[in-house]
Amino acid sequence: MDVTTTSPKADAGHPGPSPQEMRRAMGTFASGVTIVTGLDDGEPVGFACQSFASVSLEPPLVLFCADHRGRTWPRIRESGRFTVSVLAERQDEVCARFGSGTGRKFDGLTWHESPWGTPVIDGVLLRVHCAVHQVHVAGDHDVVIGRVLAIDVPDDDDRPMIFFRGRFGIGTDEPVPAPQLWGWGDHWG
Numbered sequence: 001m002d003v004t005t006t007s008p009k010a011d012a013g014h015p016g017p018s019p020q021e022m023r024r025a026m027g028t029f030a031s032g033v034t035i036v037t038g039l040d041d042g043e044p045v046g047f048a049c050q051s052f053a054s055v056s057l058e059p060p061l062v063l064f065c066a067d068h069r070g071r072t073w074p075r076i077r078e079s080g081r082f083t084v085s086v087l088a089e090r091q092d093e094v095c096a097r098f099g100s101g102t103g104r105k106f107d108g109l110t111w112h113e114s115p116w117g118t119p120v121i122d123g124v125l126l127r128v129h130c131a132v133h134q135v136h137v138a139g140d141h142d143v144v145i146g147r148v149l150a151i152d153v154p155d156d157d158d159r160p161m162i163f164f165r166g167r168f169g170i171g172t173d174e175p176v177p178a179p180q181l182w183g184w185g186d187h188w189g
């Protein structure tokens, strides 16, 4: 495995921004929102995830970054499979339930099992079904590389959910404040 790290000289003596400064600054990078889901011993688990990206076309690879303190990611890692679902604009209730450290995320939610052994939720713009391919520890997060097994584009022409500076939506529409269900311990928002 090729892993390139910077030389100690390159970052010596530069402590860099604080976690708060990082969080505020990186919130300027508008993104979509996804839900990463898996099945652990038959139980559906998942969490809201903004740090999703495409990595490689051949082989098809994607990535997301998972906080070491999360409860769901270790369970998904164990199962070896996950589905990334890209949320539509009006799915803020789904985002809130999966972005919260409290409550049972699948309670009252319609879902079914995909052919890949992962739970899938309705009303999303895209589903990317993956096998856990590589996990790189990077600071307080794991960078998870997924090998894409299949892509599922539901027949839905909805607009995407956008997350920007801790709020949903940008532009002329009044942005919707993101629900404050996740605390500072969650890093996100």
Ligand SMILES: Cc1cc2nc3c(=O)[nH]c(=O)nc-3n(C[C@H](O)[C@H](O)[C@H](O)COP(=O)(O)O)c2cc1C
Pocket: 033, 046, 047, 048, 049, 050, 051, 052, 065, 066, 067, 069, 070, 071, 072, 073, 095, 098, 099, 100, 101, 102, 163, 182, 186, 188, 189
């Ligand atoms: C919009 C949004 C984006 C998020 N993105 C990430 C992310 O990329 N990685 C991550 O580890 N947590 C992210 N979170 C936080 C987790 O969803 C949250 O901590 C959740 O409670 C984790 O679930 P768990 O405690 O069951 O592991 C995000 C939360 C929200 C609301």
